[in-house]
Amino acid sequence: MQAHQNAIEVEIAARTVTGGRNVAFDLVAVDGGDLPPWTAGSHIELRWTADGQEYIRQYSLCGESFSGPRWRITVLREKKSRGGSAFLCDRAEVGMRLQVRGPRNNFPFVPDQRVTLIGAGIGITPILPMAFEAEAQGCDWRLIYLVCERQDVSLRETLNKLPQERVFYRYAAETGRMNLEEWASTLGAGDSVFACGPLRLLDDLVAIHEARPAWKLHLERFENPNKTVGEAEAFDLVLARSGKQFRVEPGETILEVLRRDGMNLEWSCCDGVCGTCEQVVLEGVPDHRDAVLSPEERQANSHMMICVSRALTPSLTLDL
Ligand code: FES
Structure with a gap:
């Protein structure tokens, strides 16, 4: 990043x-x-x-x-x-x-044999530049823009600059919700899907992908569904470089504890969606509660978002 x-x-x-x-x-x-x-x-x-x-x-x-x-x-x-x-x-x-x-950029475009871009509502904003990038890279791509009604289409002038045979509009008020299951059944190895939109759409895509993971799924979330999942236990926090130690209580975050101590750290959303507060983990297992890291990055346990994520182990050591 x-x-x-x-x-x-x-x-x-x-x-x-x-x-x-x-x-x-x-x-x-x-x-x-x-x-x-x-x-x-x-x-x-x-x-x-x-x-x-x-x-x-x-x-x-x-x-x-x-x-x-x-x-x-x-x-x-x-x-x-x-x-x-x-x-x-x-x-x-x-x-x-x-x-x-x-x-x-927490949501980089990665070319593939076939690329499907799904933007729902305001979720079109990170998706639209990907269509231009996919076109520039010569990908076989399509853009599906999901809105409620025709008048909800944003950035029409920019959309019109794209090859129109690759742009598909779905109006829920006219045709109902897109049948994601049916659409995803056509995907296989060599397909990459990039999606941004409401939680329900993204959660449905994750569930479908988990059932048939041959294709690749890339998501950008504006909301964090993981922030308050599970209990919030107290844990010890060790900063390897400074040697400082803290206790992070259930009602506070690592970021809050360190800012209270006067540390000058990068942060922005405090909601686990922007990636600004990311830190390197040296020891211990983070309890990842962000919406930025991929499943593979979570499993690696080498980085964490300290504005929301906590610890699964009694102690956590950060490279700070
Ligand atoms: S400040 Fe945005 S993810 Fe932590």
Whole structure:
């Protein structure tokens, strides 16, 4: 995974309402230069302050150009917004300045003989650049965009730049939910599926894949279903480099304990979805509760997200 770069100051260069409740923002560097290049599946972290409150949010980059002076993000105006998406969609105007860190990619595109890209709702945002990447790499690819109604389609202008014979729209209000079981029965070795969308869709895909794992499944989750799974026991935490030791109680996280001690650590979502707080594990077995690591990475037990993950062993040693 990529390390975070220093914060960049950007400003909103364009604001476009796009499908449903979504708003697309084009961001440019305040100094007028090019923004860092990125790869399909990347996200950035936005920070801003409004009404005395600091907001930190992560958004996928969803443009079709992977370098240059402009980034695009698209924000869903969430019904149960904690304030961030509501502010951006309702009050953020052209010219507003924000701090950005990244890009960072926890969901990289990996070419295969056949590639299926599934974006549901706002989940189209990391998926759309993958279609451009798959086309550029000469893959045999298709994009399935799942929305409720026709008017919910976002980023139509960008979608129209893709070969239309490879883009399939599914409108649940007209045809019902896609029959994933039936569709997945056609997949085999040489197929890779990249998907982003609501928990139910991703959980269904995981279940289908577990039953027939010949093909490869890559997911990007905006929500973390693992955060509160199981009991939260207290454990000892050892920092190998500093020699410091802590007790992590059931109601607190490793990140909270270390920040309270004054450690200057990278963190962002505090929800186990962005990958920013990842640390190397030297001893002990983590209780992985994030939505970033793959099953293989979890089994390796060499890295963990300290904002949510805990310990299965009485003690855990980190490379800090
Ligand atoms: S801060 Fe985002 S995964 Fe830990």
